[in-house]
Amino acid sequence: MILGDLLGRAVHDSDGVKLGRVADARFVVDGAPQQLMAEARLLGLVVSPHSVSSFLGYERTGVTQPWPLPRMLRWRHRGSFLVMWEDIAVMGESVRLREGFTAYSPELVGGPE
Amino acid sequence: MKLVPVPPIAGRTLDAQLHLLDRQALDNDGVPVTTVDDLELSGPEPGTEIPEGTPAPVITALLTGPVLGTRIFGGRPPSSRLIRIPWKDVADVGVVIKLGVSGDSLDADWVERWIRDKIIARIPGGRHDPR
Numbered sequence: 001m002i003l004g005d006l007l008g009r010a011v012h013d014s015d016g017v018k019l020g021r022v023a024d025a026r027f028v029v030d031g032a033p034q035q036l037m038a039e040a041r042l043l044g045l046v047v048s049p050h051s052v053s054s055f056l057g058y059e060r061t062g063v064t065q066p067w068p069l070p071r072m073l074r075w076r077h078r079g080s081f082l083v084m085w086e087d088i089a090v091m092g093e094s095v096r097l098r099e100g101f102t103a104y105s106p107e108l109v110g111g112p113e
Numbered sequence: 114m115k116l117v118p119v120p121p122i123a124g125r126t127l128d129a130q131l132h133l134l135d136r137q138a139l140d141n142d143g144v145p146v147t148t149v150d151d152l153e154l155s156g157p158e159p160g161t162e163i164p165e166g167t168p169a170p171v172i173t174a175l176l177t178g179p180v181l182g183t184r185i186f187g188g189r190p191p192s193s194r195l196i197r198i199p200w201k202d203v204a205d206v207g208v209v210i211k212l213g214v215s216g217d218s219l220d221a222d223w224v225e226r227w228i229r230d231k232i233i234a235r236i237p238g239g240r241h242d243p244r
Contacts, residue, residue, distance in 0.1 A: 001159050002176065003129055003152040004189055024131065030124025031171050036204045036213040040127060041169040042154065057131045081116055085169040092160030105116040108128060 006091060011047045014089070014099040020049035022095060024057070026082060044084040045095065046106050048077050060108040082106045127206060137209045138175065138198065140216035146198075147221040149210060151176040151189065153197065172200045175210070177221050196220045 003025055011019045024046040031039025048054055058070045059077035087101035127133060129152060138146045156170040157163050174197035183189050198221055204213035216222055233239045 001154050001156065001170075002189070002192065002195075003154060004150075005159065007130070025129040027127045027129065027133075027172060028122055028124040029127065030122070034201045036201065037206075038124070039171040040200065041171045043122070043126065043169070046128070054130060057128060060128070060131075079114070081114065082119065086165075088163060090160065090162055091157055098165075103114050103116055104119045107119065108126060108131075109119065109122070 001091070006045075006095070008052045010094045011045070011083075012094060012096050013101065014097060019097070020047040020079070021052050022046070023048035023051070023054040023077070023080065042085050044082050044104070045088070046080060046082050049079040051076055054080070057108065060106045062107075080106045132206055133175070133210070136206075138177075138212055138221075139209050140212050140219070141204070141214060142216070144216050146212065146216045146219060147177040147196075149175045150178060150180045151195065153195075173197075174199050175203070196223075 006025065007022050009022050011022060013019055022045050026043045026046060027040040028043045029038050029040045031041045046054065046060070048059075054060075054077055055073055058073040059080050064070050081103035082105065083097055083101055083103065087098050088095060089098045090096040133149055133152060135148055135150075137148050140146050152172050153174040153176055154170040155173050157167065176195040176197060178190050178195040180190060196219075198212065198219060202212050202214045202219075203210060205211040212219075217226070
Protein backbone atom coordinates (compact mmCIF):
# COMPACT_ATOMS: atom_id res chain seq x y z
CA MET A 1 0.00 0.00 0.00
CA ILE A 2 1.03 3.61 -0.48
CA LEU A 3 1.67 5.54 2.70
CA GLY A 4 0.12 8.77 1.40
CA ASP A 5 -3.26 7.01 1.30
CA LEU A 6 -3.02 6.42 5.03
CA LEU A 7 -1.91 9.81 6.32
CA GLY A 8 -4.79 11.98 7.46
CA ARG A 9 -7.26 9.07 7.68
CA ALA A 10 -9.60 8.87 10.67
CA VAL A 11 -8.67 6.48 13.46
CA HIS A 12 -11.42 4.62 15.36
CA ASP A 13 -11.24 2.28 18.31
CA SER A 14 -12.88 -1.16 18.25
CA ASP A 15 -16.26 0.37 19.25
CA GLY A 16 -16.18 2.86 16.40
CA VAL A 17 -15.37 5.91 18.55
CA LYS A 18 -13.25 8.39 16.62
CA LEU A 19 -9.87 8.96 18.29
CA GLY A 20 -8.26 11.30 15.78
CA ARG A 21 -6.39 11.17 12.50
CA VAL A 22 -3.18 9.55 11.31
CA ALA A 23 -0.56 12.28 11.63
CA ASP A 24 2.49 10.19 10.84
CA ALA A 25 3.89 6.68 10.52
CA ARG A 26 6.90 5.58 12.54
CA PHE A 27 9.43 3.12 11.16
CA VAL A 28 12.33 1.30 12.79
CA VAL A 29 15.40 0.39 10.79
CA ASP A 30 15.97 -3.03 12.33
CA GLY A 31 14.67 -5.45 9.69
CA ALA A 32 16.61 -7.91 7.59
CA PRO A 33 20.07 -6.47 6.83
CA GLN A 34 20.68 -5.54 3.21
CA GLN A 35 23.64 -4.26 1.27
CA LEU A 36 23.27 -0.63 2.46
CA MET A 37 20.56 -0.09 5.08
CA ALA A 38 18.44 -2.63 6.91
CA GLU A 39 14.75 -2.94 6.14
CA ALA A 40 12.56 -0.27 7.76
CA ARG A 41 9.58 -1.90 9.43
CA LEU A 42 6.43 -0.07 10.45
CA LEU A 43 6.48 0.42 14.22
CA GLY A 44 3.16 2.23 14.49
CA LEU A 45 1.10 5.29 13.68
CA VAL A 46 1.08 8.67 15.40
CA VAL A 47 -2.54 9.69 15.97
CA SER A 48 -3.48 13.31 16.52
CA PRO A 49 -6.94 14.05 17.94
CA HIS A 50 -7.12 17.73 17.01
CA SER A 51 -5.31 18.15 13.71
CA VAL A 52 -5.05 16.32 10.37
CA SER A 53 -1.29 16.26 10.38
CA SER A 54 1.60 17.42 12.47
CA PHE A 55 3.76 20.49 11.85
CA LEU A 56 7.48 19.76 12.31
CA GLY A 57 6.70 17.22 15.05
CA TYR A 58 7.18 19.55 18.02
CA GLU A 59 4.94 17.30 20.12
CA ARG A 60 7.45 14.50 19.64
CA THR A 61 10.60 16.34 20.70
CA GLY A 62 11.73 18.35 23.72
CA VAL A 63 12.56 21.44 21.64
CA THR A 64 11.50 24.67 23.40
CA GLN A 65 12.83 27.31 20.99
CA PRO A 66 11.84 29.61 19.31
CA TRP A 67 9.38 30.75 21.94
CA PRO A 68 6.34 30.67 21.67
CA LEU A 69 6.05 28.37 18.62
CA PRO A 70 6.78 25.02 20.31
CA ARG A 71 4.25 25.73 23.05
CA MET A 72 1.57 26.69 20.54
CA LEU A 73 2.24 23.70 18.31
CA ARG A 74 2.39 21.32 21.25
CA TRP A 75 -0.97 22.63 22.38
CA ARG A 76 -2.38 22.18 18.88
CA HIS A 77 -1.20 18.56 18.83
CA ARG A 78 -2.14 17.86 22.47
CA GLY A 79 -3.35 14.35 23.14
CA SER A 80 -1.27 12.84 20.29
CA PHE A 81 -0.30 9.24 20.86
CA LEU A 82 1.46 6.36 19.15
CA VAL A 83 -0.27 3.05 18.45
CA MET A 84 1.85 0.05 17.62
CA TRP A 85 1.34 -2.06 14.50
CA GLU A 86 0.19 -4.97 16.70
CA ASP A 87 -2.81 -2.91 17.88
CA ILE A 88 -4.07 -2.05 14.37
CA ALA A 89 -6.96 -4.19 13.09
CA VAL A 90 -7.76 -2.57 9.72
CA MET A 91 -5.93 -0.01 7.58
CA GLY A 92 -7.84 1.40 4.64
CA GLU A 93 -10.41 4.16 4.21
CA SER A 94 -10.08 4.55 7.96
CA VAL A 95 -7.94 2.88 10.59
CA ARG A 96 -9.52 0.66 13.24
CA LEU A 97 -7.64 -0.35 16.36
CA ARG A 98 -7.93 -3.59 18.27
CA GLU A 99 -9.79 -3.85 21.54
CA GLY A 100 -7.68 -2.82 24.52
CA PHE A 101 -4.99 -1.09 22.45
CA THR A 102 -2.16 0.70 24.25
CA ALA A 103 -1.60 4.42 23.65
CA TYR A 104 2.14 5.10 23.77
CA SER A 105 3.84 8.43 24.17
CA PRO A 106 4.64 9.86 20.70
CA GLU A 107 8.05 11.05 21.94
CA LEU A 108 10.75 10.39 19.39
CA VAL A 109 13.80 8.52 20.66
CA GLY A 110 16.71 7.34 18.57
CA GLY A 111 15.87 9.37 15.48
CA PRO A 112 18.29 11.26 13.24
CA GLU A 113 18.89 14.98 13.84
CA MET B 114 -5.79 9.02 28.30
CA LYS B 115 -2.68 7.77 30.12
CA LEU B 116 0.27 7.45 27.74
CA VAL B 117 2.75 4.62 28.19
CA PRO B 118 6.41 5.39 27.38
CA VAL B 119 7.65 3.56 24.29
CA PRO B 120 9.72 0.49 25.21
CA PRO B 121 13.41 0.76 24.23
CA ILE B 122 13.93 0.17 20.51
CA ALA B 123 17.18 -1.26 19.19
CA GLY B 124 17.15 0.29 15.72
CA ARG B 125 17.00 3.85 14.53
CA THR B 126 13.48 5.30 14.38
CA LEU B 127 12.27 7.29 11.40
CA ASP B 128 9.00 9.21 11.27
CA ALA B 129 7.78 9.35 7.69
CA GLN B 130 6.69 12.99 7.68
CA LEU B 131 9.65 14.25 9.70
CA HIS B 132 12.53 12.28 8.20
CA LEU B 133 11.54 10.89 4.81
CA LEU B 134 8.74 12.64 2.94
CA ASP B 135 9.73 15.70 0.87
CA ARG B 136 13.43 15.16 1.58
CA GLN B 137 15.87 15.45 -1.27
CA ALA B 138 17.56 12.29 -2.52
CA LEU B 139 21.19 12.44 -3.67
CA ASP B 140 22.93 9.71 -5.64
CA ASN B 141 26.32 8.24 -4.72
CA ASP B 142 28.15 11.20 -6.33
CA GLY B 143 26.11 13.73 -4.34
CA VAL B 144 24.07 14.76 -7.39
CA PRO B 145 20.40 15.52 -6.65
CA VAL B 146 18.09 12.86 -8.08
CA THR B 147 14.63 13.77 -6.87
CA THR B 148 12.57 14.40 -3.78
CA VAL B 149 10.62 11.74 -1.93
CA ASP B 150 6.93 12.28 -2.65
CA ASP B 151 5.58 9.15 -1.04
CA LEU B 152 6.51 5.72 0.31
CA GLU B 153 5.39 2.27 -0.71
CA LEU B 154 4.84 -0.35 1.96
CA SER B 155 4.88 -4.13 1.56
CA GLY B 156 1.37 -4.39 3.05
CA PRO B 157 -1.31 -4.72 4.28
CA GLU B 158 -4.10 -4.90 1.69
CA PRO B 159 -6.15 -1.70 2.31
CA GLY B 160 -9.47 -2.32 4.04
CA THR B 161 -8.87 -5.95 4.98
CA GLU B 162 -8.72 -7.30 8.50
CA ILE B 163 -5.12 -7.72 9.67
CA PRO B 164 -4.76 -11.10 11.44
CA GLU B 165 -3.07 -10.90 14.83
CA GLY B 166 0.61 -11.72 14.71
CA THR B 167 1.07 -10.49 11.11
CA PRO B 168 4.67 -9.29 10.67
CA ALA B 169 4.88 -5.50 10.32
CA PRO B 170 5.08 -4.16 6.75
CA VAL B 171 8.38 -2.69 5.56
CA ILE B 172 9.17 0.19 3.23
CA THR B 173 9.73 -1.31 -0.22
CA ALA B 174 10.34 1.86 -2.22
CA LEU B 175 10.56 5.64 -2.18
CA LEU B 176 8.08 7.06 -4.68
CA THR B 177 8.38 10.11 -6.85
CA GLY B 178 6.42 11.35 -9.83
CA PRO B 179 4.12 14.04 -11.22
CA VAL B 180 2.56 15.10 -7.92
CA LEU B 181 2.34 18.90 -8.32
CA GLY B 182 -1.26 18.84 -9.56
CA THR B 183 -2.43 16.40 -6.95
CA ARG B 184 -0.69 18.35 -4.19
CA ILE B 185 -2.80 21.36 -5.15
CA PHE B 186 -6.09 19.69 -6.01
CA GLY B 187 -5.91 16.57 -3.81
CA GLY B 188 -5.60 12.88 -4.46
CA ARG B 189 -2.52 11.24 -5.89
CA PRO B 190 -1.36 10.06 -9.32
CA PRO B 191 -2.22 6.42 -10.13
CA SER B 192 0.30 3.99 -8.73
CA SER B 193 1.51 3.08 -12.24
CA ARG B 194 2.65 6.69 -12.86
CA LEU B 195 4.84 6.79 -9.78
CA ILE B 196 8.54 6.08 -10.14
CA ARG B 197 10.05 3.77 -7.55
CA ILE B 198 13.48 3.92 -5.93
CA PRO B 199 13.89 0.62 -4.05
CA TRP B 200 14.63 0.95 -0.32
CA LYS B 201 17.66 -1.31 -0.77
CA ASP B 202 19.32 1.51 -2.75
CA VAL B 203 19.06 3.90 0.22
CA ALA B 204 22.42 4.32 1.95
CA ASP B 205 21.64 6.88 4.65
CA VAL B 206 18.83 9.08 5.95
CA GLY B 207 19.82 12.44 7.35
CA VAL B 208 19.19 16.00 6.24
CA VAL B 209 19.07 14.47 2.77
CA ILE B 210 18.50 10.88 1.74
CA LYS B 211 21.69 9.42 0.29
CA LEU B 212 21.39 6.68 -2.29
CA GLY B 213 24.10 4.11 -2.81
CA VAL B 214 23.65 3.92 -6.58
CA SER B 215 24.36 6.19 -9.51
CA GLY B 216 21.54 8.48 -10.60
CA ASP B 217 21.99 7.43 -14.24
CA SER B 218 20.70 3.97 -13.39
CA LEU B 219 17.45 5.29 -11.90
CA ASP B 220 14.24 6.12 -13.71
CA ALA B 221 13.57 8.99 -11.32
CA ASP B 222 15.46 11.66 -13.29
CA TRP B 223 14.66 10.53 -16.83
CA VAL B 224 13.13 13.94 -17.66
CA GLU B 225 16.41 15.68 -16.89
CA ARG B 226 18.40 13.15 -18.92
CA TRP B 227 15.99 13.45 -21.85
CA ILE B 228 16.25 17.26 -21.85
CA ARG B 229 20.05 17.03 -21.65
CA ASP B 230 20.34 14.58 -24.53
CA LYS B 231 17.61 15.87 -26.84
CA ILE B 232 17.62 19.63 -26.26
CA ILE B 233 20.71 20.93 -24.46
CA ALA B 234 23.09 18.74 -26.46
CA ARG B 235 21.81 20.29 -29.74
CA ILE B 236 22.58 23.84 -28.64
CA PRO B 237 26.07 24.83 -29.88
CA GLY B 238 28.47 24.39 -26.97
CA GLY B 239 25.93 22.32 -25.08
CA ARG B 240 28.05 19.15 -25.06
CA HIS B 241 30.87 20.35 -22.84
CA ASP B 242 31.31 22.11 -19.49
CA PRO B 243 31.26 25.91 -19.63
CA ARG B 244 34.70 27.50 -19.41
